[in-house]
Each structure stands twice: as structure tokens, then as C-alpha cells.
Amino acid sequence: MTMLLSQKYEIFPTQEQKEMLERWLQYCRQTYNSALLDKQRKYKENKQSYTRSDMQKQQAIDKKRYPFLKEVPSQPLQEVFLRLKKAYDGFFRGDANYPKMKKYKEYNSLTFTQFGCKPNGKHRYAMSFADNGKLYNKRLGEIDILLHRSIEGTIKQFIIKRQSKRWYAIFSVERQAVPSSFVMEHAIGIDVGLNKYAVLSNEMSVENPRFLRQKEKQLKKAQRNLSKKKKGSANYNQQVERIRNLHEKVANQRKDFLHKLSYYLTQMYSVICMGNLDIRNMVRNRKVSKSISDVGWGAFRNMLSYKCEKVGGLLVKVDPAYTSQDCSGCGNRVKKSLSIRTHICAKCGTVLDRDHNASLNILRKGLEQLCVRAAED
Numbered sequence: 505m506t507m508l509l510s511q512k513y514e515i516f517p518t519q520e521q522k523e524m525l526e527r528w529l530q531y532c533r534q535t536y537n538s539a540l541l542d543k544q545r546k547y548k549e550n551k552q553s554y555t556r557s558d559m560q561k562q563q564a565i566d567k568k569r570y571p572f573l574k575e576v577p578s579q580p581l582q583e584v585f586l587r588l589k590k591a592y593d594g595f596f597r598g599d600a601n602y603p604k605m606k607k608y609k610e611y612n613s614l615t616f617t618q619f620g621c622k623p624n625g626k627h628r629y630a631m632s633f634a635d636n637g638k639l640y641n642k643r644l645g646e647i648d649i650l651l652h653r654s655i656e657g658t659i660k661q662f663i664i665k666r667q668s669k670r671w672y673a674i675f676s677v678e679r680q681a682v683p684s685s686f687v688m689e690h691a692i693g694i695d696v697g698l699n700k701y702a703v704l705s706n707e708m709s710v711e712n713p714r715f716l717r718q719k720e721k722q723l724k725k726a727q728r729n730l731s732k733k734k735k736g737s738a739n740y741n742q743q744v745e746r747i748r749n750l751h752e753k754v755a756n757q758r759k760d761f762l763h764k765l766s767y768y769l770t771q772m773y774s775v776i777c778m779g780n781l782d783i784r785n786m787v788r789n790r791k792v793s794k795s796i797s798d799v800g801w802g803a804f805r806n807m808l809s810y811k812c813e814k815v816g817g818l819l820v821k822v823d824p825a826y827t828s829q830d831c832s833g834c835g836n837r838v839k840k841s842l843s844i845r846t847h848i849c850a851k852c853g854t855v856l857d858r859d860h861n862a863s864l865n866i867l868r869k870g871l872e873q874l875c876v877r878a879a880e881d
């Protein structure tokens with residue numbers, strides 16, 4: 505599989521270069537904040553959307569009005585809007601708070617979407633290597649970089665980052681990579697869902713504990729009973745006690761089930777990849793909310809997390825986007841509604857249970873993240 509890895513190196517800008525980089529960061533941050541304000545204002549005034557291309561048009565105007573903006577290479581200055589878009593996407597997915605203005609300490613990097621020489625070989629992008637191996641930009645000049653190991657792969661993106669008092673260059677490189685067979689053998693992907701409690705990438709599936717649903721009927725009946733009784737009477741108090749016991753029983757059974765399952769998984773596997781479920785978002789959807797609060801995914805994830813830590817394993821939380829759509833065989837995106845339970849890929853012929861396909865995607869994504877993490881360390 506191809507993987508995008510990050511390789512990080514310390515760079516040593518001169519005082520003058522630092523000042524210029526600081527200015528660039530400041531202009532980018534101001535651009536971010538003013539685009540955010542424009543977006544909010546347009547929405548407030550007449551529910552008008554303000555897209556990335558609108559922002560870019562505005563930027564062209566701003567550049568004429570404020571020539572200092574021209575000092576910043578256009579790639580990081582435009583990439584600002586992509587960050588804003590991601591902030592909004594995260595918010596709408598429910599995994600992030602509403603985007604806020606960025607303070608000095610919250611805007612620390614400049615992203616160059618291209619690096620090196622243009623395909624014609626004659627011209628350079630804004631950032632490249634000089635012949636002597638230093639970093640080069642025409643305004644900054646040459647910057648010293650400590651290449652403590654070689655860059656392997658094709659450079660897809662380049663970031664300059666300020667981290668407290670130091671500066672770093674981060675290369676995103678694309679590389680063909682195969683996780684070691686040890687990791688493969690000891691890793692598992694888990695797709696949790698409503699149909700089955702969990703489907704594992706080894707084709708095992710864990711049935712959904714429906715005990716709460718059953719107990720729920722009993723609870724409802726007991727509640728109804730309670731309403732018929734006179735408040736404060738002996739019968740009433742007895743019924744309250746009965747309901748409390750029922751609740752406790754359910755909670756204990758659920759905890760027991762989750763402890764056993766998480767214990768088993770952490771004993772069997774040293775790398776566990778799980779979709780980073782947006783529980784808030786799903787609970788908002790009322791149709792499924794009852795069963796979700798039954799099954800306690802959040803509690804399950806916490807148990808996995810600390811049990812993994814205890815035995816030296818690793819829980820990798822994976823962005824669940826498209827894990828049920830994409831083909832685990834070839835990556836082809838096969839759109840399907842929730843009711844379609846089988847994944848059928850016309851491109852490569854893969855036919856799999858929907859959740860099993862998802863668990864395989866979760867495993868692959870998790871392993872990719874691991875490799876990226878290893879490269880960043």
C-alpha cells in the first residue's frame with residue numbers, strides 16, 4: 505500500500521529569516537481570522553455561503569490593497585482557507601467545536617503544497633533544496649537544515665513549523681510501505697455497529713447484547729406500577745428499590761460484557777484499530793440513540809484504551825469516514841445506504857459482509873497511521 509509519511513527535521517533560520525517567517529505566520533493567521541469573520545458575517549446577514557473560491561477572490565483584492573501580503577508565498581497563504589474548511593468540516597461532523605479565531609500560539613505552521621523543482625526541471629516551487637543541500641526560498645534565501653536521515657519517497661507537501669523557540673521542516677512523503685509481518689499478525693480492526701456489537705477484521709463477530717432492551721420492558725412496567733402507588737407509602741418505596749436494583753443489574757451486566765470483550769482483545773492483539781466514532785453525532789439521530797446508549801461504545805473504547813496500556817499494546821483511533829463505503833480490496837468507493845448489508849465491488853469483485861469490509865478498512869487505516877507516527881517520532 506502507499507502511505508503518506510511525515511519526516512521532520514530541525515532547521516536553523518538566521519535572526520533575519522526568523523523575523524520573516526514570523527511575519528508570514530502572522531499574515532496567514534490574520535488571513536485565517538478575517539476569512540472566518542467574513543464567513544460568519546455573510547451567514548448572519550443573509551444566510552449566504554462563503555466558499556474557498558470566494559475567499560481566494562477576496563484574497564486577490566486584499567493583495568492589491570495590502571501589498572505586504574505579497575511577501576508571503578501564495579501557497580501557504582491560500583492553504584489558510586483549506587484549514588478553515590477543515591475546521592468547519594470537523595465542526596459539522598461533530599468532532600470539533602465551532603471554529604474560533606486563532607491566537608498567536610495557535611497558528612504555527614506554513615504549508616507548501618508543492619516542493620522542489622517543477623516538472624520542466626527549470627523552475628522551482630516556492631520552497632526547494634538549493635544545490636548545496638540547504639532549503640531555499642527566493643525571499644528567505646538559504647536556510648540551514650539538519651538532515652539527520654535521508655528523505656525517502658516522493659515529497660508531496662512541505663511544512664515549516666514553529667515549535668516553542670525552534671523551527672522545523674516537515675516533509676510529507678509518499679512511499680510504498682508494507683507493515684512488518686509481526687505487526688500485521690498482531691493487529692486487528694474493529695467495526696462497532698448496531699447490527700452486531702462488533703465485527704473484527706479476522707471475520708469474527710460479536711453479537712449485540714440486547715439485555716438492556718429486555719430489561720427495559722421490565723423497567724417500563726415497573727415505572728408504570730410505581731405511578732399507581734401512593735408516594736411515600738411502603739409499597740411505593742419498595743417499588744423504587746426494585747427499579748433501582750433493575751438499573752444496577754443492567755449496568756453491571758453491560759460492564760461485565762465489555763470487560764470480557766476488551767480483555768480478550770487486548771490479550772490476543774497488540775495493535776487494536778477502532779473507528780473513532782462520533783457518538784455525539786449518532787446519538788443525535790434519535791432512531792438509533794436508544795440502542796447506542798445501551799451498548800456503551802464510549803465505555804468500551806475507554807476499557808480498551810487502559811487495558812491496552814496495561815499490557816503494552818496500542819489502541820489506534822481511526823477516522824471512520826468512508827470505512828463502510830470503500831472497498832477493502834481495491835480502495836474503490838462503493839456508495840451504499842445503511843440498509844445494504846453486503847459490500848459488492850464491481851471493480852475488483854470483492855464481496856464481503858458490510859461490517860467486515862469496514863473492519864478491514866479500519867485495520868488498514870490504523871496501520872497507516874502507525875507508520876506515520878513511527879516516522880514522526
Ligand SMILES: [Zn+2]
Binds near residue numbers: 832834852853854
Ligand atoms: Zn474493490
